[in-house]
Amino acid sequence: xxxxxxxxxxxxxxxxxxxxxxxxxxxxxxxxxxxxxxxxxxxxxxxxxxxxxxxxxxxxxxxxxxxxxxxxxxxxxxxxxxxxxxxxxxxxxxxxxxxxxxxxxxxxxxxxxxxxxxxxxxxxxxxxxxxxxxxxxxxxxxxxxxxxxxxxxxxxxxxxxxxxxxx
Numbered sequence: 001x002x003x004x005x006x007x008x009x010x011x012x013x014x015x016x017x018x019x020x021x022x023x024x025x026x027x028x029x030x031x032x033x034x035x036x037x038x039x040x041x042x043x044x045x046x047x048x049x050x051x052x053x054x055x056x057x058x059x060x061x062x063x064x065x066x067x068x069x070x071x072x073x074x075x076x077x078x079x080x081x082x083x084x085x086x087x088x089x090x091x092x093x094x095x096x097x098x099x100x101x102x103x104x105x106x107x108x109x110x111x112x113x114x115x116x117x118x119x120x121x122x123x124x125x126x127x128x129x130x131x132x133x134x135x136x137x138x139x140x141x142x143x144x145x146x147x148x149x150x151x152x153x154x155x156x157x158x159x160x161x162x163x164x165x166x167x
Contacts (some may be wrong), residue, residue, distance in 0.1 A: 024059035099126035105134035119155030
């Protein structure tokens, strides 16, 4: 029962990230979107203390801002930190339509997120399972859970349509 409910939550929040990706595409940005969800957990019982709530949403803005760090998940984590008034995002899950790169996976590590859920794998830069496993590297002082492939077909189709229209 818990697993099915988590899957429903994951799909719902990933649809929000996909909506952000569509905003990016409409602006001429690579269509990647992200959502950060905060769900405080009691450390002793591992039970939720509150309903999960979206604390930040973002989409790629690299072209718009002319900033190489303006990846969707990077911007969303920065906004979440401002919203929560904390650099530690320990009770947060980052939902992103494309597997994070090394920079974004590193920021997830530094922010101490609890979990990342992504849609499509990134064969060229994926750092949460495809090319690297930043989330599970035992040499680092923080590890986090990763769920991959949530609405991967939709994420992939959006990216493919965007790049096809550019050719």
